[in-house]
Amino acid sequence: MSKLEKPYNAGENEQAIYNLWQENNCFAPVSAPQKYVVAMPPPNVTGRLHIGHALGSTIQDILVRFHRLLGEEVLYLPGTDHAGIATQAVVERELAKKGIKRFEMGRENFVQEVWQWKDKYHERIVEQLKVMGVSCDWSREAFTLSEQYNEAVYTAFARMHEKGLIYRGEYLTNWSVKGQTAISDDEVIYEDRPGKLYYIKYLLSHNVDQSIIVATTRPETMLGDSAIVVHPKDHRYKKLVGKFAKLPLVGREIPIISDNAVDKEFGSGAVKLTPAHDKNDWELGQKHRLAVINIINTFGKLNENVPDAYQGLKTSAAREKIVNDLDSLNLLEKVEEIKHRVGVSERYGDIVEPIISTQWFVKMKPLAQKAIEAVESGAIKIIPKRFEKIYFHWVNNIHDWCISRQLWWGHRIPVWTKGAQTYVGVKAPQDKNWIQDEDVLDTWFSSALFPFATLGWPNTKSSDYKKYFPTSTLETGYDIIFFWVARMVMMSLELTGKVPFETVYLHGLVRDEKGRKMSKSLGNIVEPVELSRQWGTDALRMALVMGTSPGGDVNFSPTRAKGYRNFANKIWNASRFVLSHVGKEVVPIEVKKLDIHNRGDLAQLNNLISDVTGLLNENNVALAGEKLYDWFWHTFADIIIERHKKILLDGKEEERLASRYVLWCILEKCLIMLHPFMPFVTETIWQEIPLGLRKGQKFLVNNKWPS
């Protein structure tokens, strides 16, 4: 009992306890009929642990530890994500500080640089995860850009290509000038920004004394206009439909057409159409078979398809010049200040430029149908249920997914060409002169394979894949339900024919105590590792998880951790008290021979056990934790221990024996049940308990859940 001094000091014990578990291989799956498999959402390998990771890994770890205690064969599989665009953007930014550009460095050098980053920061994120106490099997740690994982990615690509689910084509895509890459629709974030709406006169071809006024926020794109569109029922313009207008500054004749897509009320009710540089215009252009005139290059500058005066100008400079030129020609009717939404690149922060380029796409419609059925049929259960609707809505309205990126950090596309020949496969063709596609895959393409690529797929005979796939529960934030969850479901059904997991548990966003998002600019970010140092990981875990419901955002105040630090101390002291009286072993007593009070105590314990077990089986982590907290403190410590205290001091020998037995029974069961929530204090205490009392159970992690 020497080590059980007061008060409980988390800092002194946590690291040692984690090492103890690892050294004794406590997190490795132990063969059992019932499996429980959780794949950890892999954090960005160069990232640092934020409060959202802390919440997620706590919930995962609670479920995992619970099922391990139930005696199931538990695999909690960790990994990190190479996070293509995110990592590359960060490394580029760092290099830029030293005045180095990636194109000057060259591909090989740059990629090598990123690998060094990866090696350097990988350890940091892993250490931080361990601070949270995650009980995963590190011997199986995955990395989404490892050689083995790459084979899975290439196999997936090749098979889907063969089935026609992956195709290459020239389409309008979101282009980040800063990142020099295409990005998918999901990587575009829309922001409200102040802008200007320019009203421009286009003179009519058949009568140059008259004009039609179009309104636009992007006057510079007018040089690529193919038409003017009005609403078919707009009486102002009815007569003009079918006529032509003269494109100012260019002189080209463009038709005036009609389409229901136009909003009569907005601007002048007449829209200029630039199929090469606007998503809606692109679609309308396709519908009306209009010319696509590409005027902006990948560097965001006007190209040779515009009049000499504007060639080589950046779009912003071109806008200024065009507005001035129109004004001096008396073709600028007016300018309005408006607020409008602009698409911004999630990772590079620049305004997305829609341009035409050749990219690889995944055909989503055929995948979507199965993904819907999987949830409708109940093969996959989403918690909370309301997210099913959001999931259906997204999957139902899905567009093809642009998966090629003009980046260097990632899985290079497994396509080789030689003259007119194309080869798609897992390995490069043997003979010479084949050239591999320069682009890499969207990082989410590889993440989408995570639950099976980490278990040995495409080798479906590998023992891990056979034993542990499909996985049991996927726990993640609701913010990546589209990026990740839906895509995993689709890819898994397509490639393995199975659902990737049975249950999806979604947690919410961690906000500050006022309900604001945590952000650098607000200065309200809290570092989980800091909080763990201050109050202990057990306290942090409880503070994160208590009083939360699935899918609900958490307003997190660090002071809450203080309350649970106190609780850790409470467990500590209650244990000290009980253990100091119980001695080295305890004599079991039949329930029949116990008096009514003792029986009552044990009956209450049994109620608690069945409540907590039931709640955890329903994944109701917060309520289970609250029950334990409340009962342990306010029933066990405040009432039961207090009552027995008197008996232990001046009761008869027989009564004292009974008290010892009852107290030990309760303490033992409580320690086990509290363990998933507060693994460190409980294990620390367990290690101080005499072996006789422990019935040979060396570790609490691998103990048996009471029933």
Add this chain to the structure above:
RNA sequence: GGACGAUUAGCUCAGUUGGCUAGAGCGUCUCGUUUACACCGAGAAGGUCGUAGGUUCGAGUCCUACAUCGUCCACCA
């Protein structure tokens, strides 16, 4: 424009299928230094559960409308 969530004590939130005389933590106040714990104990104050209707023997819980806040999706020339 479409969908979803929230609204319960000063603050942050629980309240699982309607049984609540509405709970917890923190905070506030009073008392108490009793050898498990002051990172404690005993007790107190504090809520017409957003508003208005409805269903029901009974509604914080179900239904309808509204209000406020928040989130997501789509569109914004």
